[in-house]
Amino acid sequence: MGKLARGVALIGAGMSKFGAFPDKTSRELFVEAFIDARNSVDNGIDNKDIEAMFLGNFSSDLFEGQVHTGPIMADWVGLVPKPVTRTEGACASSGIAIRCGVMAIASGLHDVVCVAGVEKMTNLPTSRVTDTLGAASDVSYEFPVGATFPGLYATIATAHMKKYGTTIRQLRTVGIKNHDNGKLNPKAQFPLSIRDLMEKRIKKLKEKGGEAPSWRDEFDFLEDPRANPVVAWPLRLYDCSPITDGAAVLFLAAEEVARKYTDTPIHIIGSGQGSVQLALHDRADITTILAAREAAKMAYRMAGVGPEDIQVAEVHDCFTIAEIVATEDLGFFKPGEGGKAAEEGVTARDGEKPINTSGGLKSKGHPVGASGAGQAVEIWKQLRGEAGKRQVPDVEIGLTHNVGGTGGTCAVHIYRR
Amino acid sequence: MEVLTPEASVKSFYDFLKERKIMGTKCKKCGEIYLPPRPLCPRCVDSELEWVELEGRGKLVAFTSISVAPTHMLEAGHTRDNPYVFGLIELDSGPTVSALILGVDAKKPENIEIGTRMTVEFVERDDRVLLGFKPA
Numbered sequence: 048m049g050k051l052a053r054g055v056a057l058i059g060a061g062m063s064k065f066g067a068f069p070d071k072t073s074r075e076l077f078v079e080a081f082i083d084a085r086n087s088v089d090n091g092i093d094n095k096d097i098e099a100m101f102l103g104n105f106s107s108d109l110f111e112g113q114v115h116t117g118p119i120m121a122d123w124v125g126l127v128p129k130p131v132t133r134t135e136g137a138c139a140s141s142g143i144a145i146r147c148g149v150m151a152i153a154s155g156l157h158d159v160v161c162v163a164g165v166e167k168m169t170n171l172p173t174s175r176v177t178d179t180l181g182a183a184s185d186v187s188y189e190f191p192v193g194a195t196f197p198g199l200y201a202t203i204a205t206a207h208m209k210k211y212g213t214t215i216r217q218l219r220t221v222g223i224k225n226h227d228n229g230k231l232n233p234k235a236q237f238p239l240s241i242r243d244l245m246e247k248r249i250k251k252l253k254e255k256g257g258e259a260p261s262w263r264d265e266f267d268f269l270e271d272p273r274a275n276p277v278v279a280w281p282l283r284l285y286d287c288s289p290i291t292d293g294a295a296v297l298f299l300a301a302e303e304v305a306r307k308y309t310d311t312p313i314h315i316i317g318s319g320q321g322s323v324q325l326a327l328h329d330r331a332d333i334t335t336i337l338a339a340r341e342a343a344k345m346a347y348r349m350a351g352v353g354p355e356d357i358q359v360a361e362v363h364d365c366f367t368i369a370e371i372v373a374t375e376d377l378g379f380f381k382p383g384e385g386g387k388a389a390e391e392g393v394t395a396r397d398g399e400k401p402i403n404t405s406g407g408l409k410s411k412g413h414p415v416g417a418s419g420a421g422q423a424v425e426i427w428k429q430l431r432g433e434a435g436k437r438q439v440p441d442v443e444i445g446l447t448h449n450v451g452g453t454g455g456t457c458a459v460h461i462y463r464r
Numbered sequence: 465m466e467v468l469t470p471e472a473s474v475k476s477f478y479d480f481l482k483e484r485k486i487m488g489t490k491c492k493k494c495g496e497i498y499l500p501p502r503p504l505c506p507r508c509v510d511s512e513l514e515w516v517e518l519e520g521r522g523k524l525v526a527f528t529s530i531s532v533a534p535t536h537m538l539e540a541g542h543t544r545d546n547p548y549v550f551g552l553i554e555l556d557s558g559p560t561v562s563a564l565i566l567g568v569d570a571k572k573p574e575n576i577e578i579g580t581r582m583t584v585e586f587v588e589r590d591d592r593v594l595l596g597f598k599p600a
Contacts, residue, residue: 188474191594201530279530
């Protein structure tokens with residue numbers, strides 16, 4: 048139990064640009080990601096080799112009014128009549144698609160599969176996006192009394208602050224760090240540091256002839272309600288991942304055929320998934336996500352490595368507090384010490400435990416159903432030394448942590464060069 | 465298998481709130497109380513539960529003040545400059561519930577204290593009654 052019957056490797060990974068694209072629907076974003084992934088396969092890959100597809104998608108139903116989106120994506124990239132299965136676990140939809148792909152190959156059913164994620168979110172006004180994301184909370188009991196997604200994570204934040212003394216400054220540090228990383232990612236929705244955003248705003252105000260605010264630094268800027276309004280206290284706009292359109296595509300292969308496609312496959316050595324009660328009020332402790340602890344335990348055990356061995360990780364920072372909780376749930380830091388670690392620079396790109404070198408969901412963007420696969424794209428690049436200016440030197444072992452909703456679903460994967 | 469009358473359901477939870485009653489279910493085996501009520505105890509995986517009426521008293525364990533509202537809260541008047549407070553209340557009888565938090569200043573959330581003693585205040589919203597709590 049808990050072992051793969053045969054090894055599985057990543058042989059290619061790519062993504063569309065993440066952002067707001069009013070003239071594009073899911074299918075065009077998907078084609079863009081598919082081509083990028085195909086180009087990443089060193090020796091090329093032919094569609095006839097791809098036996099099946101697992102597609103993560105949260106809600107084309109509510110975002111685009113399109114149900115049954117799997118066959119469209121398969122068709123648009125020429126994979127019809129191969130089987131396509133859509134997986135849904137809110138924001139972890141494509142994290143669990145990776146696990147489905149791993150299982151399909153490890154079982155011997157398939158040798159090569161496509162694992163993907165796609166989401167088109169920006170067609171709706173913010174209030175309707177809030178409704179749609181809110182549909183991933185408990186709509187019978189949380190949503191009617193006003194819960195929103197930022198609201199639920201803000202609720203987690205107040206509990207974490209009360210229990211451990213986590214500070215608002217620590218939350219803001221996470222956002223600043225991830226924007227610093229995202230600045231170096233050409234695929235990011237907001238490839239700007241918080242300082243860049245601050246200076247841009249000052250310039251704009253000056254151009255308008257207005258009085259230029261005298262923000263001391265990024266933290267001061269982030270506390271100004273005009274620059275950074277509250278969404279759900281204590282979370283402000285720059286504590287929240289944006290509303291994003293995007294797609295990501297991975298190719299997975301059995302170890303015995305992987306070398307046909309590349310001399311540098313990335314081995315998927317650990318896979319874990321867990322669940323927890325959907326509603327926060329039903330959980331024993333909301334300062335941790337049990338699903339993530341369970342998924343991490345499973346993945347570490349399968350991989351035969353521990354948190355100390357992980358050299359680079361993409362964790363689910365849908366909100367700044369979520370990254371702090373994630374780094375604790377993954378065992379990188381003790382419960383309550385995630386905020387402090389961020390503040391001390393441990394999780395910075397040049398720190399001991401670089402987290403979200405891609406910019407994370409915060410800066411790179413969060414097209415929910417594509418985010419899990421998007422995380423794997425960054426680890427693929429980092430472990431192959433292809434991450435450009437944001438490359439962490441000499442990394443061999445990486446991890447992805449993809450959370451659905453407020454944690455009802457979590458998938459963790461561990462990769463080795 | 466005993467079937468609770470009325471059945472422990474989402475409908476029964478809200479029907480009882482209309483009668484200004486907070487009704488949970490209690491597992492006859494382990495004694496755990498479920499609110500919202502459940503027809504099956506997930507710990508014992510057993511459906512021998514009984515109705516219990518719970519007192520609307522407890523404490524605030526976590527909260528937020530929400531400025532960006534979903535459509536139904538916007539329609540209730542909660543635009544950006546009129547935030548509302550959502551929170552979790554741990555009842556003295558054990559279970560924790562999600563609720564609207566009333567009687568606090570949503571514009572000064574930094575003054576709201578976790579641990580504050582709270583008492584129920586039912587909220588009529590459209591054709592439903594929702595759980596609200598205010599400082600005791």
